[in-house]
Amino acid sequence: MTSDPAARLGVVGVVDAVTRRLRDQILRGEIGADLALTEAKVSASFGVARPSAKAAIEQLVASGLLVRTAHRSARVVAIDPEMVRDVYRTRMRLESAALRELARERAVPDAARAANADLLAMPAAADTATVDPDLRFHTALIDAVGSDRTSRMYRSVLDEVRLCMTQVQGRRLLEAAAIAQQHAAILDAVDAGDADRAATLLADHLGAAEERLVEALVSPARS
Template structure:
């Protein structure tokens, strides 16, 4: 039996390597990525390093101002509130749409199973990856290319928030798994209002936990 192997381009490989370093916390907030040094680090041409960095900037995992090198975002309370405000606006529309139309959610179901396994194992990266996969699967299930593009523009920063929650133990994986399953079950039941309320409560909990962390860090 043959197996399909996914070919990864050099740009993809550099992108994945930098992304993993950002999301693991190896690259500290505000750390600068210079294109030439990045190219030398990974043994690639500068245009390759630039393409990988540009993709990370587009996703919000890096930020770049005019004529400046890209750097890892140092999120503020204001950033977090705006990220979750935007997510709530998009995702509440998504869950209502899915609940009202009874669209298939096989990918969301798979993400929940991965979430449960990661939560039981205490695997931080697995929890974060399953969290992202669940929310992304709901957006994808709508079937709107434009909605997907809009969501892609904020999911990188949302990912940083999720990593922050897990690395600082702001929200237990078990509780997160329960919150995600409540959203899923309300959608499956066709209860649009409950699905929206469950999603909003979940996102509000995340905002409050991160805000509290920033306050405690400032007072320390």
């Protein structure tokens, strides 16, 4: 690695760009769990040096999108029922606590309302395009608490959350209109200061998505 600060910044920019492009391909389902991602393959695909390819792969391993075992190439993490349940229950712990704080103050985040309005404006049918506004809604709840550490904790699992949500909507399991309706009910409970109801509605909302995806993974022929 060069000792020149400007050159180091250039390398970081290249690594971040490759990481973003790989991440997008994974989340769109263009790179499956059966495909080995070697440093040589990434280097050739993106026209970057192998150290940059290695750094990009390691960033995605750290974010939970790739997994690497000893002396083996990295691969996209396989989504199984155990992973889905752990991801959704991690979300539940963080988001439920955030909702209770917001409800005590009757503080409804404008960003959450805006994200839900975007969902309402979409066609009612299930579609992967709902993932972005859906995630913005839930992230807005976390960020509204005003804790940098809580927001960082939530974002540390966000790629895995997005991977699961993309699987849910890729299977056309949840309709935009139904998601928006559930979100609206959660915000109404927060606005009314009813922390228990807000937490219960969140549990029902996330639990339904969790169960539908688990069922689809266990019985793919019926999904």
